[in-house]
Amino acid sequence: MPEWIFPWEEKPELPSKIHADNVLFVGYAPADSPEISIAVRIANGYASTYAAEIGRDITKVYFNPESADELLQGYASSLGTAGAGD
Numbered sequence: 001m002p003e004w005i006f007p008w009e010e011k012p013e014l015p016s017k018i019h020a021d022n023v024l025f026v027g028y029a030p031a032d033s034p035e036i037s038i039a040v041r042i043a044n045g046y047a048s049t050y051a052a053e054i055g056r057d058i059t060k061v062y063f064n065p066e067s068a069d070e071l072l073q074g075y076a077s078s079l080g081t082a083g084a085g086d
Contacts, residue, residue, distance in 0.1 A: 023041070025054070025055045026038065026040075036059065040054045
């Protein structure tokens with residue numbers, strides 16, 4: 001191999017900054033006769049489960065407005081705690 005292709009002795013350094021993920025959730029409800037469509041995008045959101053949980057909460061309030069008080073009492077730190085079927 002010619003010497004001029006790889007002039008360094010060691011591997012080059014990779015950029016130290018890692019970019020966070022952007023996440024997206026798109027859905028509609030109810031499945032059999034849709035009334036609402038939802039799109040949630042979170043820049044630097046880390047995990048798509050967070051966007052899905054927000055979409056779930058929007059759907060809950062749309063179909064049951066009384067649940068808004070319960071949801072508004074929550075905290076951002078509770079994201080990611082939902083279980084399957086929530």
